Amino acid sequence: MNSFTYVRASNLDAAVREGARANTYYLGAGTNLLDLMKGGVEQPMRLVDVTRLPLAAIEELSDGGLRIGATVSNADAASHPLVTARYPLLSQALLAGASPQLRNMATTGGNLLQRTRCSYFYDTAFSACNKRKPGSGCAALEGHNRMHAILGASDKCIAVHPSDMAVALAALDATVRVRGPKGERAIPMSDFHRLPGDAPQRDTTLQHGELITAVDLPSAQFTKAHYLKVRDRASYAFALVSVAAALQMEGERIKAARIALGGVAHKPWRATRSEEMLAGSGLQEDSLRKAAAAAVEGAKGYRDNSFKIELAQRAIVRAVRTAGGAA
Amino acid sequence: MQSAAAAAAYGTAPYATSQTPLPDAAAAGARGEHIQQVTLSVNGRPYVLAIEPRVTLLDALREYLGLTGTKKGCDRGQCGACTVLVNGRRVNSCLTLALAHADDEVVTVEGLASFGKAAGKPHPVQAAFVEQDAFQCGYCTPGQICSAVGLLAEARAQGFQLTEDVIRERMSGNICRCGAYPNIVAAVKKVGDAG
Numbered sequence: 435m436n437s438f439t440y441v442r443a444s445n446l447d448a449a450v451r452e453g454a455r456a457n458t459y460y461l462g463a464g465t466n467l468l469d470l471m472k473g474g475v476e477q478p479m480r481l482v483d484v485t486r487l488p489l490a491a492i493e494e495l496s497d498g499g500l501r502i503g504a505t506v507s508n509a510d511a512a513s514h515p516l517v518t519a520r521y522p523l524l525s526q527a528l529l530a531g532a533s534p535q536l537r538n539m540a541t542t543g544g545n546l547l548q549r550t551r552c553s554y555f556y557d558t559a560f561s562a563c564n565k566r567k568p569g570s571g572c573a574a575l576e577g578h579n580r581m582h583a584i585l586g587a588s589d590k591c592i593a594v595h596p597s598d599m600a601v602a603l604a605a606l607d608a609t610v611r612v613r614g615p616k617g618e619r620a621i622p623m624s625d626f627h628r629l630p631g632d633a634p635q636r637d638t639t640l641q642h643g644e645l646i647t648a649v650d651l652p653s654a655q656f657t658k659a660h661y662l663k664v665r666d667r668a669s670y671a672f673a674l675v676s677v678a679a680a681l682q683m684e685g686e687r688i689k690a691a692r693i694a695l696g697g698v699a700h701k702p703w704r705a706t707r708s709e710e711m712l713a714g715s716g717l718q719e720d721s722l723r724k725a726a727a728a729a730v731e732g733a734k735g736y737r738d739n740s741f742k743i744e745l746a747q748r749a750i751v752r753a754v755r756t757a758g759g760a761a
Numbered sequence: 762m763q764s765a766a767a768a769a770a771y772g773t774a775p776y777a778t779s780q781t782p783l784p785d786a787a788a789a790g791a792r793g794e795h796i797q798q799v800t801l802s803v804n805g806r807p808y809v810l811a812i813e814p815r816v817t818l819l820d821a822l823r824e825y826l827g828l829t830g831t832k833k834g835c836d837r838g839q840c841g842a843c844t845v846l847v848n849g850r851r852v853n854s855c856l857t858l859a860l861a862h863a864d865d866e867v868v869t870v871e872g873l874a875s876f877g878k879a880a881g882k883p884h885p886v887q888a889a890f891v892e893q894d895a896f897q898c899g900y901c902t903p904g905q906i907c908s909a910v911g912l913l914a915e916a917r918a919q920g921f922q923l924t925e926d927v928i929r930e931r932m933s934g935n936i937c938r939c940g941a942y943p944n945i946v947a948a949v950k951k952v953g954d955a956g
Contacts, residue, residue: 437813438815463857464856483861535851536856
């Protein structure tokens with residue numbers, strides 16, 4: 435790990451002032467950042483520890499929504515009574531991620547900002563990684579790409595976003611609140627993470643110096659929910675494909691649906707066309723299968739990961755049936 | 762010496778023989794310019810340390826405090842051998858900076874025996890690991906035990922039952938190369954069942 439200076443921010447203003455400096459990163463729990471620093475992938479000169487800022491509360495909003503502070507741990511968010519009662523999808527997604535030790539450490543803000551686990555990004559022995567070194571190429575395109583993207587990728591990068599929490603937040607139409615040198619703003623989850631395009635080094639639409647202060651959830655209307663994570667081990671592994679499915683039911687029929695996929699793209703992949711097709715549908719496998727097919731329209735497989743195109747569809751069908759109570 | 766950061770702390774210059782030019786901050790680190798003082802509370806005892814920011818809690822425990830019960834396995838947050846309790850919650854000490862824990866209570870495997878009612882006796886989880894033969898080589902054991910102590914507290918606080926399936930899922934952050942899992946599950950279950 436390179437040497438750096440460490441400062442602990444005493445308040446939000448001071449944090450943002452420090453964070454705006456060059457070569458400076460905010461430090462949450464550090465479970466991803468320190469790992470990347472050990473591998474030489476990230477080499478910040480200054481870290482601003484934000485874990486003691488007053489951002490650790492979960493509170494109800496006047497519009498019926500819920501605000502989760504940026505430093506609330508993944509474990510605390512997953513077990514909070516308001517989250518388990520109103521947003522079971524989020525609780526399930528959080529508990530599907532990482533290990534208990536990591537969930538005790540990892541923060542809400544940090545989870546959103548974790549970086550891809552593409553092995554070519556992580557291993558500096560490989561010279562080609564546009565995300566790590568813009569312009570150097572993409573070793574995954576012709577390499578081991580079993581874990582990689584099938585949707586929204588570019589010829590510059592086929593990495594996927596690793597978060598489970600973010601997939602649930604995308605399905606739930608959450609908003610990310612940030613504070614930076616130019617003030618505060620709120621970013622819808624759908625605009626928070628980026629597709630790689632020609633600039634895969636940028637994971638999000640955050641500007642340098644902007645600090646996540648909270649994630650806001652709209653009032654809960656999709657309480658029939660299931661987070662299905664398909665992975666190589668039963669626990670403690672990143673998703674091959676995951677599905678966040680949340681439904682409003684009217685008897686046996688789906689009134690409205692929210693579907694987002696993980697493990698398939700550079701960002702949580704919201705399947706809006708599938709959602710439209712599911713509205714008014716029953717839970718029979720054939721109608722769900724048609725809606726699932728719409729989610730992978732335009733999908734492209736690479737040498738090792740074409741199986742994900744079929745897997746994603748089957749996972750959608752199972753997640754929706756489970757959420758609706760049919761499986 | 763298991764890491765450059767730990768080596769630096771003992772006064773050697775880890776980059777002194779490097780053939781590549783030093784980044785400014787690394788050079789400053791080698792000269793000791795970033796060293797900060799911190800007081801860590803470990804097993805109920807305060808320790809005053811002067812360390813570089815890049816020293817992890819794990820390296821601080823092992824290389825500065827001599828508390829080598831906490832083990833370094835992967836050093837990347839994947840194996841769980843470095844698990845300790847911070848304010849009663851289990852964490853990977855390899856993925857957190859020592860400086861970040863100035864106000865925290867850290868408990869390592871060395872602190873479990875005198876932690877709680879049975880002062881001087883092995884912690885119930887330690888006793889159960891011995892009784893159930895829940896280890897072979899023992900390298901992952903301190904992390905397994907600290908993790909189990911954390912799990913038992915989580916189960917009490919959140920009111921979930923410690924079935925074998927739940928134990929397996931909630932202990933999945935601790936890898937055992939010897940494959941002692943069945944006996945580890947039995948040991949944790951025994952303590953959980955005893956309430």
